[in-house]
Amino acid sequence: MRMFTKKLQAVIVVVSVVVTAAIAYWHLTRRSVLELQVQGSGVTLYVRVAGNAGSGNVLIAIHGGPGMSSDYMASLEQQLAGDELAVVTYDQRGTGRSTSPSGDTADYTVLKYVEDLEAVRKAAGAERVHLFGHSWGGVLAMRYATIYPQRVRSIVLMGSGPPSMGAWLNAQSSMAQRVAALQQQGIIPTQPASVQDLLPAYFSDPHFQPPDELANMYYNPDVQTLTWSALGDFDFTADVARLDHRVLFLWGEGDPFGMPTAEATLVALSAAQVEFVVLDKCGHFWQENADVFYLRVRAFLGMSP
Numbered sequence: 001m002r003m004f005t006k007k008l009q010a011v012i013v014v015v016s017v018v019v020t021a022a023i024a025y026w027h028l029t030r031r032s033v034l035e036l037q038v039q040g041s042g043v044t045l046y047v048r049v050a051g052n053a054g055s056g057n058v059l060i061a062i063h064g065g066p067g068m069s070s071d072y073m074a075s076l077e078q079q080l081a082g083d084e085l086a087v088v089t090y091d092q093r094g095t096g097r098s099t100s101p102s103g104d105t106a107d108y109t110v111l112k113y114v115e116d117l118e119a120v121r122k123a124a125g126a127e128r129v130h131l132f133g134h135s136w137g138g139v140l141a142m143r144y145a146t147i148y149p150q151r152v153r154s155i156v157l158m159g160s161g162p163p164s165m166g167a168w169l170n171a172q173s174s175m176a177q178r179v180a181a182l183q184q185q186g187i188i189p190t191q192p193a194s195v196q197d198l199l200p201a202y203f204s205d206p207h208f209q210p211p212d213e214l215a216n217m218y219y220n221p222d223v224q225t226l227t228w229s230a231l232g233d234f235d236f237t238a239d240v241a242r243l244d245h246r247v248l249f250l251w252g253e254g255d256p257f258g259m260p261t262a263e264a265t266l267v268a269l270s271a272a273q274v275e276f277v278v279l280d281k282c283g284h285f286w287q288e289n290a291d292v293f294y295l296r297v298r299a300f301l302g303m304s305p
Contacts, residue, residue: 033077038090038123040116042107046097047090047120051081057301058126059156060088062117064135066108067224068195069096072213075287076132079294084303088124092116094223108227110234114144121151130301132156135284138265139163146239154246155272156297159255159284160265164235167264174258175201182206195219204254204283211287240268247274248300250293252282275300 036047048070059080063070070089081087091098093108093116101107117140121129130153133141138160145152162168179201182188187206192198195217200206247269251262266276277296282289298305 036123038119040093040098040119041112042101043093043116044099045090045093045116045120047088047123048077049086049088049124050077051086052083053086053125055084055086056126057085057130058088058124059085059130059132059301060090060117060120060124061132062134062137062140063089063092064137064159065092065095065219065224066136066227067095067220067222068136069098069218069220071096072217072285073134074213075211075290079290080297080301080303085301086124086126088120088129090116090120092223094226095220096218100223103222103226105226105230108223108230110140110143110231111147113140114147117144118148118151127151128153130154130156132158132297133160134158134286136161142240142243142265142268143236145243145245146236149243149245152245154248154300155243156248156250156300157265158250158286158293159252159257160249160262161257162261162264163237163240163268164264165231165233166235167261170264171257171261174261175256178256201256202284203288204252204281205288208283208288210285214285214287237268240265241270243269243272245272246300247272248296249274249276250279250286250296251276252279252284252286252288254281254283256284 034049036049038045038047061073061076063073069091073089077087092113094100128151131141131144138157141155141157142163145155179188179198182201183190187200189197196215199210199214249266266274279289279292286293
């Protein structure tokens with residue numbers, strides 16, 4: 001009887017270990033958020049993986065800027081990550097919880113950013129990924145796809161920047177006019193002290209009350225200065241024209257960078273399978289019309305409603 005009891009206890013221990021491991025794996029792949037330190041091109045990148053990375057569906061979200069961090073993308077995890085999809089966010093070099101390179105302009109080329117993104121893909125363990133690029137992040141998404149086309153399943157763009165400096169300058173001019181108009185109305189101070197002071201210019205409705213993830217955005221102006229210096233008179237429109245991926249291109253009706261900016265990107269994506277959607281009552285950030293935004297993204301990715 002004593003021997004039987006010991007064997008029974010041993011079996012219970014083994015079963016307990018197996019069940020505990022299974023539960024831990026279930027939480028790891030489906031529910032938990034993994035925080036990783038990933039070695040990029042001369043920097044260490046802060047990376048988050050939320051949802052079921054074993055599903056075969058991985059979406060890497062690329063934040064805007066240059067110089068912002070991924071904090072304002074927190075709702076992507078809440079709305080999209082789960083059994084069907086893993087959402088990966090990361091702070092680009094020199095921003096947020098990622099480290100900074102030496103500070104030379106050469107450390108902020110588009111190719112450096114692209115190699116960082118490739119390191120993130122490898123860390124996520126996915127052979128092919130969906131890319132989500134917002135604003136400046138859209139430029140990086142397109143450039144990555146031109147260099148690693150076989151690693152990209154599809155591309156989602158929101159308020160994407162265009163693939164040439166000429167079109168970018170036109171976009172900046174449009175934004176400057178928007179800021180000036182709101183300053184005349186007293187909505188934006190004449191001498192903005194932070195990126196938060198400028199937020200009303202990014203919205204279709206300048207009185208929109210942004211959620212915390214936008215109101216508390218991080219911004220490093222040095223990264224923006226160094227990156228723009230490194231970009232020079234860039235133009236990879238011809239490379240983008242060879243992309244044949246599925247693309248969901250979302251654009252806010254009231255985006256301050258102007259519809260000509262969206263059109264420049266659309267023209268460049270001439271060989272891609274593009275679904276272009278204009279979001280009503282929305283500016284540069286999807287949070288202003290989140291319901292329609294997530295409805296469109298989920299449908300494009302083949303997710304359950």
